[in-house]
Amino acid sequence: MKLLFAVLTGMVFGAGITLSGMINPAKVLNFLDIAGTWDASLIFVMGGAVMVTFVGYRLVWRRSAPLFAGGFQVPGSTVIDSRLVGGSALFGIGWGIAGFCPGAAIPALGTGRWEVILFLAAVGVGLALARLAKGLPLFPRKAEA
Amino acid sequence: METAFTPFASLGGGALIGLAAVLLMLGLGRIFGATGILSGVVFAEGREELSWRAALILGMVLVPGLMFLTTGRWPQIDVPVSPAMIVIGGIVVGFGASLGSGCTSGHGVCGLSRLSRRSIVAVPVFMGTAAITVFIIRHVVGG
Secondary structure (H helix, E strand, C coil): CHHHHHHHHHHHHHHHHHHHCCCCHHHHHHHHCCCCCCCCHHHHHHHHHHHHHHHHHHHHCCCCCCCCCCCCCCCCCCCCCHHHHHHHHHHHHHHHHHCCCHHHHHHHHHHCCHHHHHHHHHHHHHHHHHHHHCCCCCCCCCCCC | CCCCCCHHHHHHHHHHHHHHHHHHHHHHCCCCCHHHHHHHHHCCCCHHHHHHHHHHHHHHHHHHHHHHHHHCCCCCCCCCCCHHHHHHHHHHHHHHHHHCCCCHHHHHHHHHHCCCHHHHHHHHHHHHHHHHHHHHHHHHHCC
């Protein structure tokens, strides 16, 4: 049941990415290109998603536990450090270069397009490099306040 | 390359993305962060953690094929960048999202909805650097 629920949830997410146009890097890059061929559509994607999630989360959290797990696992950290800011800045740069982000590329993988496979393979390399880099004192993690 | 302004489809699609985030919280009590979900599968972080993430990815990947079966059309995907940019962008996206603990879905949708202090910082940072990057590529280098 839990896994079937997860498959259906993934399908709802994929349908949202597809319908919204987030699946299309040309549309994403045009959203980011305010000085050029600007397409404001993605403001509506973000707005729709946050409105539903903001209300929905608060309804769900009235329950004592999720349907298929012992408890809610929500990140509790409030630390603003160079790792958060530097990582997010890099994420934006990569997103601006490629036009894909992981949430859009995973549903896009279903088209079998080579560009999507190449992008996700590169993301895998980036994730692996980050696991190595986290062991270096490059971006020290600030202790929890 | 111009793309059409689609406020209604985008709002509806966004609402579905939000619904998926709410469903994952309702069912499994987890944040819908695409990078974390992908990372959990790529590095096989324990069987219990692997299975629900793999099931989510399966659901997502099924969508374009189901769309083709029902409508006869594939989702429109235009990639206006070179293979080298796909590779460089992908590596930087993976590295940055891992270091910054989130991406467009994790910080953008779920984090903002939780009013997470970290996400309220992260989202303007990556939106800003993404817009600056596109500006430089299209209007400074390419212009």
